Amino acid sequence: MLNKENQENYYSNKLELVGPSFEELSLEEMEAIQGSGDVQAETTPACFTIGLGVGALFSAKFC
16 A cells, blocks of 8 residues: 555656646647547548449358
8 A cells, every 4th residue: 555655656657657637738739639620531432432332242242
């Protein structure tokens, strides 16, 4: 069991290792971690159609 002094050292070392909780971060830090919604779709209707066709053929042949 940890005494009071060791317990304080334990919690301060833990904070150094993992950092603050998400709620304690600034708005800029939160946006950097979460990506701030800057993701662009990288697919096309042709990719979807080809994938659908291949899936249908595979399903028809093996199922």
